[in-house]
Amino acid sequence: MLGKYIENVRKNAPLVHNITNYVTVNDVANALLACGGSPIMSDEPDDVEDITSICGGLNINIGTLNKSSIIGMFRAGRKANELGHILLLDPVGAGASALRTDTAVELMDELKFTAIRGNISEIKTLALGSGTTKGVDADVADAVTEDTLDSAVTFAKELAGKTGSIIAITGAIDLVADAESCFVIRNGRPEMGRITGTGCQLSAVMTAFLVANPDSPLEAAAAAVCTMGLAGEIGWSRMQEGEGNSTYRNRIIDAIYNMDGETLDQGAKYEIR
C-alpha cells in the first residue's frame, strides 16, 4: 500500500531545490506545493550550493539547459551528494541533441543519483552513453507496451543495478525499478501527453517523495508515479464539455492537492515484478 508515502510528504513538507526548465517551472512549483512539498528554484552557479544546502533534495531537469545552468547543475549536484541529499535527474531531450546527451551522461558519470526519471527514449540514450561502446546494452523497444514489457522490465532493472539509481521510465505503462524489483504501473491517461510538463512535475514530486521517505526509496518513487497518474485520471473525470488541455493541467494539479493516502491506496494500479 503506497498511501503512507504521500502522507509522509504532507507531514514532512520537504524543501526541494529545482534546477529546471523555464517552460514548465511554474507548474513544477505548484505541483510540489500540491503534494505537500515546498519548492525553491535557483540555477546560478554562485547561488546553487547555498540553496541546495538548506533543502532535502535536488531535482535536476535539463529541459532548457544553458552553459551557465549546466555549471550550476554540477556544482549543486556535488554539494547534494556531499550532504547525502536526495538527487534526481530528469534528462529531458537526451538523444535529441549532443549537448543534452553529453550533459546527462556526464552528470551520471560524476554524480550519484538517487533516481533518474525519463521516457524510454531518454533512458535508452543514457544507457547507451554518448559513445557507442559505452553503457549497458539497451536491447529494448521504443515504447513500453504489453508486448515489450518483459524486456523493458529487464532493461530497467539492469540499468538500476549498473547505476545504483532507481530508474523510472514513464509512458503508457510506467516502470520504477531498482536492481531487484520493478513496479509496473498502469495509472494515467493518454491525454496527459497533450499537456506540457506532467513529466517535469512528476520528477519534482518524486524528489519530494524520496526526501520524505528515506527508508523506502523504491516504494516512494513508485508512489509518486501512481500519484501523478491517478491525479491524471481524477482530473480527467472532472472535465466539463468544452474544456481542453489548459484546464486539464489545472485539474491534475488540483487532484494532487486533494490526494490523500486512502485515495492513493484505492486508486494505485501496479504490480511488482
Add this chain to the structure above:
Amino acid sequence: MLGKYIENVRKNAPLVHNITNYVTVNDVANALLACGGSPIMSDEPDDVEDITSICGGLNINIGTLNKSSIIGMFRAGRKANELGHILLLDPVGAGASALRTDTAVELMDELKFTAIRGNISEIKTLALGSGTTKGVDADVADAVTEDTLDSAVTFAKELAGKTGSIIAITGAIDLVADAESCFVIRNGRPEMGRITGTGCQLSAVMTAFLVANPDSPLEAAAAAVCTMGLAGEIGWSRMQEGEGNSTYRNRIIDAIYNMDGETLDQGAKYEIR
C-alpha cells in the same frame, strides 16, 4: 474555406522549435499542443542547431532576448534556412529598445523568414529599419481600423513583397498578406489584450500551421490567425460570472484544443483584398 489547414496540423503533428520569451512560454507550449503540434524549447547556442534539425519549423520570439539567446537565434535561424524549414519571427518590443529593434532588423537582414507576425507598431519599426534611410516607407497609421484599412493593406503587401515573407499584423483587425493578397480578419475579442501571451501563442501556432501546409503558406497563416481569434470568441462565450483574465487564458487554449475544421470554417470571418 480554412478548416482543412487545422485538420492538416492535427494529421501531421508538426514539431516546432521555439526560441521564445520566458513570460509566456508555458502557454505557447500548451497552445501548440492544443492545435495538434508539438513544442520543443531551446535557446542555448550550442544546443539549437541539433534541436531545430529534428523539427519542421522554428519560431523566433525576441520577448526576453539576451546576449546568449540572440546568438542562439542566429545559429538556429541559419540552420533552419539551410534545411529549408519554416521560419517565423515575432519581433516583440521592436521599437521599444535599440537592442530589440536592431536584433529584429539584423535577423531579417541575415535570414529568410517564411512569416513575420507582430502588432502594427512592431511591424512598422521593422519596415523602417534601424536607420532612418533604410526600409520601405511606413506611411501607415498606428492602429489598423476601418478608416486606415486601405493604407494598412497596401503597407502589408508592400512589406511582404520587399521581404519575401508573409506579413501578419494583428490587432483589432488582423491582416495577413503576401505581395499579392491580403486576408483581412475580424475574429477575436478586445479582452484578449488583457491576457499576456495571446500574440506569442499565435506565432507558435502559425509556425505549426505553416509546417503542416507547405503548399499554401498564406492561407495557412490566415487560418492560424482565425483559429486564435475564434478561440478567443469561443472562450469568451464560456466565461462565467466572477471569472477574469486568468480563467479566460485557459478557456482560449481549451477552445484551440477543441477546434476542428468545421468549427473554423463556420466561425472564420475574413475577406481577401
Add this chain to the structure above:
Amino acid sequence: MLGKYIENVRKNAPLVHNITNYVTVNDVANALLACGGSPIMSDEPDDVEDITSICGGLNINIGTLNKSSIIGMFRAGRKANELGHILLLDPVGAGASALRTDTAVELMDELKFTAIRGNISEIKTLALGSGTTKGVDADVADAVTEDTLDSAVTFAKELAGKTGSIIAITGAIDLVADAESCFVIRNGRPEMGRITGTGCQLSAVMTAFLVANPDSPLEAAAAAVCTMGLAGEIGWSRMQEGEGNSTYRNRIIDAIYNMDGETLDQGAKYEIR
C-alpha cells in the same frame, strides 16, 4: 478608504518594467493586467535602460537572479532613479544564500527604493545587512502574530525611517509602513501560501499602484496589499469541491480582474498604527 487607489490604476494603466524570476513571471504579468496595469519584462543589461525609460515603474525581484540579470538590476535601477520612477525591491530568498543577501543589500545601498516588499525573514535579513555590525537592530520575531505585532510595527517603521522606503512585510498579518505610520492589514487566506507566486504578483501590483498614485505612496502600497488579500478571500469563496491550488491561482487573478473601488472599500480590513 482605499478603493480610489485601484480606480487610479485602472484609469492610468501604468506600464511596469519587471526584472523578475522565471518561476512566477506569467502570473505576475497576468496579475498586472488584471489590476489595470501593463507589464514589460526585460533583464538583459543592454536592454533594460531603454525599457525602463518608457515605463512608470520598475519591479526588481531577485527570485532566480543570475550574474547577467544582477547587472541588469543595477543598470535598470540607476536609470529608474535618475528618471524619478517608482522603484520596488522584492528580495526573494534574502537570507537563504549569500548571493541573494549580498545582492539585495547592495541594491539597497546603491539605489533609492520607493518600496521594499518581502516576508519577515527576508526583511529582517535586509535590516541586519550582510555584515553583523551593519543595519538596524532587527529585534523582531520570525513571524508577525498578534503577540509580536507591537515590536513588528516598530521594526517596520524604524526600517522605513532608516531606508526612506515604504516597508511592506507580508504574512498572516501584513504590515505596510513608512517612518510615521503603519497599516496593519488582516486580509488574505492561509491557503495562498500553497500557491507559488502570490508575493511576486503583489510586488508587481504594488508597483503599479505606486505609479498610479504618486501623491499617496503609503496608502497606495497598503491598497495593493488589501487588493491581493481580498482577491485571495474572494477567490477562495468561489472554490468548488475537488479544486485545489492550481485553480485557486486562477481564481485569485480573476478576482483582481473584477476588483473595483467599492469592493475594495468594503472588503479591506486594516487599522493604522
